[in-house]
Amino acid sequence: MDRIDRHILELIQKQGRLPTAELADRVGLSASPCARRLKRLEEEGFITGYSANLDKSKVGVGMTVFVEVSLNNHQANSIDNFEREVNDLDEVTRCHVVSGAYDYLLEVVSKDLTGYEAFIRKLQCLETVKDIHTHLAIRQVKTGITPILN
Secondary structure, three states: OOHHHHHHHHHHHHOOOOOHHHHHHHHOOOHHHHHHHHHHHHHOOOOOOOOOOOOHHHHOOOEEEEEEEEEOOOOHHHHHHHHHHHHOOOOEEEEEEOOOOOOEEEEEEEOOHHHHHHHHHHHHOOOOEEEEEEEEOOOOOOOOOOOOOO
16 A cells, blocks of 8 residues: 555545545546556455444434443353344444453444433343443544554
8 A cells, every 4th residue: 555545545534425536636646547546445445335424413313322341251152142232233333342341342322311221221131241331422522534554
């Protein structure tokens, strides 16, 4: 991956709907070579998909919550079961395996506190879950793109 590839990745993270001709102009290529690079970056897995950033309040999301989850054991089947079950929970927008005092950190969205309570009840019913700790997000300070480090 060279300087132009990195520049392409930075630009499409910021403006995913940028037309190929404009992307090419910004990175100093003609449209065809730029399109080929973009296709190669997709095929090689640097670009894993495209999505839109939504205004949470306009789509009914009133709150974001970070949930620390500890499992009752760390056997492979328990881990697999939890990860499969958490992937089926629509309220979970991100799930990270973490080190430290708990096993997973979930980012959860909900319409309101009643919706969050309903989510927590679902999470408590998972037999692999031992402990749950909640942190309410008051305000988002930064949302960013993935830096290109290599």
